[in-house]
Amino acid sequence: MNPVSTASVLAATTAAQRAELIIFVILAPVSVLTALGMVLNRNAVYSALLLVVNFFCLAVFYVLLQAQFLAVVQVIVYAGAIMVLFLFVLMLLGISNEDVLKETIRGQRPVAAVLVALLLAGVVWALFTKPFSGAGVDLNRVANGDNVRAIGQLLFTRYVFAFETTGLLLVVAAVGALVLGKRRRP
Amino acid sequence: MKVAPSWYLVLSALLFTIGVAGVLIRRNAIVVFMCVELMLNAVNLSFIAFSKLNGDLNGQVLSFFVMVVAAAEVVVGLGILVAIFRKRSSTSVDDVNLLKG
Numbered sequence: 127m128n129p130v131s132t133a134s135v136l137a138a139t140t141a142a143q144r145a146e147l148i149i150f151v152i153l154a155p156v157s158v159l160t161a162l163g164m165v166l167n168r169n170a171v172y173s174a175l176l177l178v179v180n181f182f183c184l185a186v187f188y189v190l191l192q193a194q195f196l197a198v199v200q201v202i203v204y205a206g207a208i209m210v211l212f213l214f215v216l217m218l219l220g221i222s223n224e225d226v227l228k229e230t231i232r233g234q235r236p237v238a239a240v241l242v243a244l245l246l247a248g249v250v251w252a253l254f255t256k257p258f259s260g261a262g263v264d265l266n267r268v269a270n271g272d273n274v275r276a277i278g279q280l281l282f283t284r285y286v287f288a289f290e291t292t293g294l295l296l297v298v299a300a301v302g303a304l305v306l307g308k309r310r311r312p
Numbered sequence: 313m314k315v316a317p318s319w320y321l322v323l324s325a326l327l328f329t330i331g332v333a334g335v336l337i338r339r340n341a342i343v344v345f346m347c348v349e350l351m352l353n354a355v356n357l358s359f360i361a362f363s364k365l366n367g368d369l370n371g372q373v374l375s376f377f378v379m380v381v382a383a384a385e386v387v388v389g390l391g392i393l394v395a396i397f398r399k400r401s402s403t404s405v406d407d408v409n410l411l412k413g
Contacts, residue, residue: 146315158327164343164347170340174346177350180353187357190315191363192364193363193364199379200379203379212345219342234336235337238336242329246325246329258318261316262365263366277373285373292381299387299388302387303388306391306392307394307395309398
């Protein structure tokens with residue numbers, strides 16, 4: 127094997143890893159901050175827009191984790207369709223600037239804070255006691271360099287029944303939304 | 313130093329927790345829905361991180377199914393919200409109290 131090409135391959139992988147590190151270090155705080163802003167913002171439209179930014183960050187993470195097909199689906203379905211639906215409903219119902227800090231149930235906030243802290247501690251504890259410390263497998267090699275084809279083959283062989291059922295689910299959801307949105311004329 | 317899949321798992325735990333906090337704190341039903349979407353996305357991220365960790369594409373397929381179900385859920389949920397808004401002219405979850413004893 128040519129030592130020069132091996133060295134250049136090594137340099138390329140480390141460059142890719144460095145790029146992944148830089149992208150992760152920039153985008154992970156962005157995703158957490160946009161999620162926090164989404165929760166804490168009193169204007170629902172700003173919340174929706176921050177959530178769109180968060181979804182784009184997640185799409186970049188999917189690319190970094192070698193889930194190229196899902197990254198595209200994330201942008202088209204979530205950032206495109208679902209958030210447009212949210213904004214349509216916000217536009218339809220009008221925006222009310224609720225007071226985020228006002229409690230209607232007394233003592234709800236402290237209880238919620240304790241429960242959330244417990245949940246986070248539990249999940250992180252589970253992550254650190256279980257050895258999830260592998261470096262990861264090159265999924266492009268697993269998928270023979272074609273992520274879309276590999277996922278399509280799985281969908282139409284092993285998961286074909288679940289896939290057909292999701293078609294039924296989407297039809298039921300569409301009909302249900304139609305029935306819910308219909309105005310009954312007297 | 314390289315990014316290990318476990319970093320994504322910790323990030324996913326953080327995002328999920330923020331989503332839970334939003335569901336517990338916020339009263340605007342639309343924002344509560346957005347927090348549910350955030351939680352679903354956090355779980356998707358951990359599915360995909362596990363898929364990378366184990367070198368197994370089944371996690372990505374499962375994540376795809378989560379996205380489909382989330383789309384259906386949003387459609388029906390927003391339909392319910394619009395129907396409630398017609399009756400009560402409010403999107404606050406505190407105003408939906410017909411079953412209150």
